[in-house]
Amino acid sequence: MPADAAGQRVALVAAATSGFLTPFMGSAVTIALPAIAAEFRLGAVSLAWVTSAFLLAAAALLLPFGRLADIVGRRRVFIAGLVVFTVATLLCAIAPSAEVLIALRLLQGAGGALIFGTGTAILTSVYPRARLGRALGIAVACVYLGLSLGPFVGGLLTAWVGWRGIFLFTAPLAAGAAVLVAAYLRGEWAEAKGERFDLVGTLLYVGALVALMVGLAGASSLLGVTLVMAGVLGLGVFLAWETSASSPLLDLRLFRENPVFVYSNLAALVNYSATFGVPFLLSLYLQFIRGLAVEAAGLILVVQPAVQSLISPLAGWLSDRIEPRIIASVGMALVASGLFALTTLADTTPVGLLLALLALLGLGFALFSSPNTNAVMAAVEPRVYGTASGILGTMRLLGQMLSMTLILLIFSLIVGHAQLTPTLYPLFLKSARVAFGAFAVLCTAGVFASLRRGNVR
Numbered sequence: 001m002p003a004d005a006a007g008q009r010v011a012l013v014a015a016a017t018s019g020f021l022t023p024f025m026g027s028a029v030t031i032a033l034p035a036i037a038a039e040f041r042l043g044a045v046s047l048a049w050v051t052s053a054f055l056l057a058a059a060a061l062l063l064p065f066g067r068l069a070d071i072v073g074r075r076r077v078f079i080a081g082l083v084v085f086t087v088a089t090l091l092c093a094i095a096p097s098a099e100v101l102i103a104l105r106l107l108q109g110a111g112g113a114l115i116f117g118t119g120t121a122i123l124t125s126v127y128p129r130a131r132l133g134r135a136l137g138i139a140v141a142c143v144y145l146g147l148s149l150g151p152f153v154g155g156l157l158t159a160w161v162g163w164r165g166i167f168l169f170t171a172p173l174a175a176g177a178a179v180l181v182a183a184y185l186r187g188e189w190a191e192a193k194g195e196r197f198d199l200v201g202t203l204l205y206v207g208a209l210v211a212l213m214v215g216l217a218g219a220s221s222l223l224g225v226t227l228v229m230a231g232v233l234g235l236g237v238f239l240a241w242e243t244s245a246s247s248p249l250l251d252l253r254l255f256r257e258n259p260v261f262v263y264s265n266l267a268a269l270v271n272y273s274a275t276f277g278v279p280f281l282l283s284l285y286l287q288f289i290r291g292l293a294v295e296a297a298g299l300i301l302v303v304q305p306a307v308q309s310l311i312s313p314l315a316g317w318l319s320d321r322i323e324p325r326i327i328a329s330v331g332m333a334l335v336a337s338g339l340f341a342l343t344t345l346a347d348t349t350p351v352g353l354l355l356a357l358l359a360l361l362g363l364g365f366a367l368f369s370s371p372n373t374n375a376v377m378a379a380v381e382p383r384v385y386g387t388a389s390g391i392l393g394t395m396r397l398l399g400q401m402l403s404m405t406l407i408l409l410i411f412s413l414i415v416g417h418a419q420l421t422p423t424l425y426p427l428f429l430k431s432a433r434v435a436f437g438a439f440a441v442l443c444t445a446g447v448f449a450s451l452r453r454g455n456v457r
Contacts, residue, residue: 003104007209008135011123011127011185012139014180015119016141017142019142020173020370021085022085022116022144023305025108025167026051027146027151027279028154028170029050029154030280031049031056031150031151031154031158032154035162035294042098042419043420048280048408050098051105053102053103053402054105054112055108057112058393058397059213059224059394059400060210061114061206062390062397063387063394064205065118065390066248067198067249069121069386070192070386070387071194072127072190073188073190073193074122075122075189076120076188076393077118077177078114079181081114081115082114082115082181083109083111085111085114085115086111087111088105088107088110091104091107092108092164093164113393118360119389120377120393121385121386122185124385125175125382128408129378132320132374132377133317133320133324133374134316136374136377137313137316137317139309140369144305144309146305149302151283151299152298153166154298154359155294155297155298155299156295157169158294159293171261183348191383191384195247198245198247201248201249202249204234204238204241205249207234208234208237209288212235213398213405217226251387254387254388258377260375263389263450264328264376264392264450265395266395269399270400270443270445271332271335271369271399272402272441273402274336274442275361275443276404277438277439278304278342279301280407281302282354284420284428285427285428286301288420290347300358302357303355304359304361304362306362307359308366312366315327315366315367315369316370316374318371324374325373327367328368328375329447330449331365331366333364335368336446336447339439339443340436340437341357342357343433343437343440345429345432369390373392374391377389410434414427414431415427
């Protein structure tokens, strides 16, 4: 049930604050990857796992935590996520080795899953449908604000105090958000209270998804292929279990009877698969190939999320008035055109052209994200808001993980596992162009999924 105006404002502030934290952390760490590689002597593949570990845990746990929030209360799960995220972030700051850092990034991802699975669901619970798009647009803008500030602030912190300063800077922000939500967000939302939590389904789902994603990252090896096959088989067993479960983790009726929900989630999966790896590749390109300082690279990478942050509220507002599929499809087409242009990336590409392409990607992604989220949440009933939010978040994070997995696979095949040195720079540039081409093809296919979803109204 929609809350009063004061409750809506507090929920929006809470969702916006928590929405800022994880993308800020992710983009700040991305700009610091060369410094992390230098300290721990990491190769390209190992370095990618510093990013991928967070995504792996978050993607695997988001759906179960979203379902748990529907049963025990979204506010309660939301606060727990902020606490776990805070503790993991502090521990990352003192990680003594790359292995420990990657393990702690897994814990951070678990905290992120608790947050992702509930923030959008809480907003949807307290805002009326007529104003939901605007609220989601503001929340998404804060996500992009985090992405915008991450490279800049992360670059400064890395240059001044080292990459560990990023974690020390972020932990108090997360702790403050936890206090804010606990003190001022009143009420609880648990429309599925009393229903059983599907523990067997959760174990099958998490195990299958982890096997699939880890296997895809190493698909060039026998072990990788074996894990992929085990993951696919596990997902089949999971779906069979869910069909007969009395209180399933995933209500399959959402997919059988709701084309708007299905194709909106598919569009999200494809879009994030095609875009998340772009800052990772460009961060390495700007610092290794172009020889820019970490602060300068951060300033360039700010352009894309800054445009996203500015345009997202407008896109959300438009999606309350125009069919979301139209706006989202136009946005995805713009992203595809920018990705195709990046396939020509060279060591002499003008910085001005790179800035223009980043702005184009930011515009396209902003037009896609808020309307697509609005379409997903408007297509389901309140009892499954947490589950729907968890599924959408899973598509986002699974897409991000698939984006990094594709990069890992391309690096493995072209660059290998050696540390990036000047002699390998031409192979890195070739890998980046191949990745951008694959992303562009994916995004073009996503336009058709976005158009196919049908109308919300």
